[in-house]
Amino acid sequence: MSEFQQSTEEIQKVDHYLDSGFKIKYVYENLSGMFVEFARQEEVALLQILTAEARKYFTAKLQEQTLLQ
Amino acid sequence: MADLRINLAGIQSPNPFWLASAPPTNSGYQVQRAFEAGWGGAVWKTLGEPILNVSSRFAAVSYNGQRVAGFNNIELITDRPLEVNLQEIYETKKKFPNHAIIASLMVEPKQEKWHEIVKRVEDVGVDGLELNFGCPHGMAERGMGSASGQVPELVEKQTYWVKEAARTPVIVKLTPNITDITVTAEAATKGGADAVSMINTINSLAGVDLNTWNTVPHVAGKGAHGGYCGPAVKPIALNMVAECARNPLVNVPISGIGGISNWQDAAEFILMGATGVQVCTAAMHHGFSIVEDMIDGLNNYLDDKGLASVMDLVGRSVSRYSNWGDLDLNYKIVAEINNDICINCNKCHIACEDTSHQCIDLYTEDGRPMLKVREEDCVGCNLCSIVCPVDGAIAMVERKSTVPPMTWNERQSLISSLSK
Numbered sequence: 001m002s003e004f005q006q007s008t009e010e011i012q013k014v015d016h017y018l019d020s021g022f023k024i025k026y027v028y029e030n031l032s033g034m035f036v037e038f039a040r041q042e043e044v045a046l047l048q049i050l051t052a053e054a055r056k057y058f059t060a061k062l063q064e065q066t067l068l069q
Numbered sequence: 070m071a072d073l074r075i076n077l078a079g080i081q082s083p084n085p086f087w088l089a090s091a092p093p094t095n096s097g098y099q100v101q102r103a104f105e106a107g108w109g110g111a112v113w114k115t116l117g118e119p120i121l122n123v124s125s126r127f128a129a130v131s132y133n134g135q136r137v138a139g140f141n142n143i144e145l146i147t148d149r150p151l152e153v154n155l156q157e158i159y160e161t162k163k164k165f166p167n168h169a170i171i172a173s174l175m176v177e178p179k180q181e182k183w184h185e186i187v188k189r190v191e192d193v194g195v196d197g198l199e200l201n202f203g204c205p206h207g208m209a210e211r212g213m214g215s216a217s218g219q220v221p222e223l224v225e226k227q228t229y230w231v232k233e234a235a236r237t238p239v240i241v242k243l244t245p246n247i248t249d250i251t252v253t254a255e256a257a258t259k260g261g262a263d264a265v266s267m268i269n270t271i272n273s274l275a276g277v278d279l280n281t282w283n284t285v286p287h288v289a290g291k292g293a294h295g296g297y298c299g300p301a302v303k304p305i306a307l308n309m310v311a312e313c314a315r316n317p318l319v320n321v322p323i324s325g326i327g328g329i330s331n332w333q334d335a336a337e338f339i340l341m342g343a344t345g346v347q348v349c350t351a352a353m354h355h356g357f358s359i360v361e362d363m364i365d366g367l368n369n370y371l372d373d374k375g376l377a378s379v380m381d382l383v384g385r386s387v388s389r390y391s392n393w394g395d396l397d398l399n400y401k402i403v404a405e406i407n408n409d410i411c412i413n414c415n416k417c418h419i420a421c422e423d424t425s426h427q428c429i430d431l432y433t434e435d436g437r438p439m440l441k442v443r444e445e446d447c448v449g450c451n452l453c454s455i456v457c458p459v460d461g462a463i464a465m466v467e468r469k470s471t472v473p474p475m476t477w478n479e480r481q482s483l484i485s486s487l488s489k
Binding site: 002004028056059060066 | 398487
């Protein structure tokens with residue numbers, strides 16, 4: 001899979017969670033990339049984001065969420 | 070015609086082009102010929118206790134047919150008695166009262182030594198002083214030049230001693246052979262420097278002769294490190310000038326030095342904060358007459374930009390120079406290949422495929438070989454346009470980002486608010 005395809009899929013996953021009413025609760029980064037914890041009421045989902053483009057996209061979404069709060 | 074006159078910390082000059090302290094400013098004969106050719110100022114070859122030089126002093130690095138891409142020297146400061154130099158400075162200033170003559174000085178780091186030489190040099194009418202805290206070879210082994218220029222406390226203290234005695238503006242010339250030149254620039258400023266100049270030469274060994282195994286240059290089979298300058302060092306010098314220009318603690322004018330070979334180089338240094346520039350290697354390579362093109366070129370450039378004075382150009386790009394963490398992560402450019410101009414050498418494809426992001430595809434159209442960039446995979450690194458031998462065949466074009474601008478620093482701040 002090309003890096004573009006991989007980042008597109010990761011971006012779609014980010015959008016999927018946010019469009020489904022999840023909020024970004026925690027973010028942490030380590031040698032394996034970025035890990036995001038999404039929460040919707042009691043439900044929690046963990047997403048690992050590997051690609052640089054998707055990590056940039058996610059941060060823009062995090063900024064949107066922060067501005068809306 | 071724009072006004073090319075500059076005022077660098079009180080030193081007036083008919084144009085911003087000075088000869089740097091080096092072999093071209095060794096004598097009155099040379100400096101007077103340089104002024105006749107059009108140079109606005111000259112920093113006299115460093116005065117101090119007359120030294121002894123060795124034979125075989127220079128070496129150059131040529132690259133792919135480009136002669137003197139870099140230049141290396143192991144020559145020391147003046148080997149002539151102070152009185153001889155002072156007499157020639159006096160005569161030169163008398164003949165060219167409107168040109169700037171700056172005396173470069175180097176003595177042991179002792180207060181009385183600095184006081185003595187400053188008084189004697191100023192008595193013959195120099196327009197300013199430049200303290201040589203930069204020469205990396207020979208004199209540094211004796212505790213002078215870059216040896217004292219690498220120690221911020223010594224830079225500050227010696228500048229202070231000079232300022233105690235000086236009546237003319239004091240420029241402190243800095244060595245690049247240090248991790249962070251802004252530290253010594255700050256020290257010079259604290260010591261009372263009226264201006265700083267940079268860069269002096271970089272520690273270097275030009276090469277090794279593969280037949281004899283001697284160093285290049287060598288003196289009877291032995292070599293020692295020299296000072297590197299010329300076009301190859303320009304990016305290093307330009308960065309150091311820019312770093313000092315944007316540092317609020319280095320709040321004095323800058324005289325830019327390092328690989329300046331034409332008016333364009335000079336304009337870049339001026340845009341990055343230099344009030345004037347000093348040139349050596351280009352004059353050694355091509356002669357004093359190069360200043361004619363420099364003057365004409367800068368004049369035309371200023372006219373094109375609608376600027377009445379070269380002083381209006383000083384520092385105009387400094388605010389555009391920042392930290393990496395303040396760059397927009399979401400700014401996007403991609404390569405665009407013009408197949409009508411492309412000669413199908415495939416250098417862009419090879420460079421991208423082997424050493425970058427594998428985003429340039431080869432294909433044929435009506436039997437004709439073509440190249441196309443897959444924009445979604447292009448990271449905008451510029452490599453293809455750098456290796457392309459045909460002007461205009463590859464353009465780097467801006468693409469609108471789907472997300473708003475965000476710097477690394479902003480991103481880290483945002484993420485830290487939600488970190489575990």
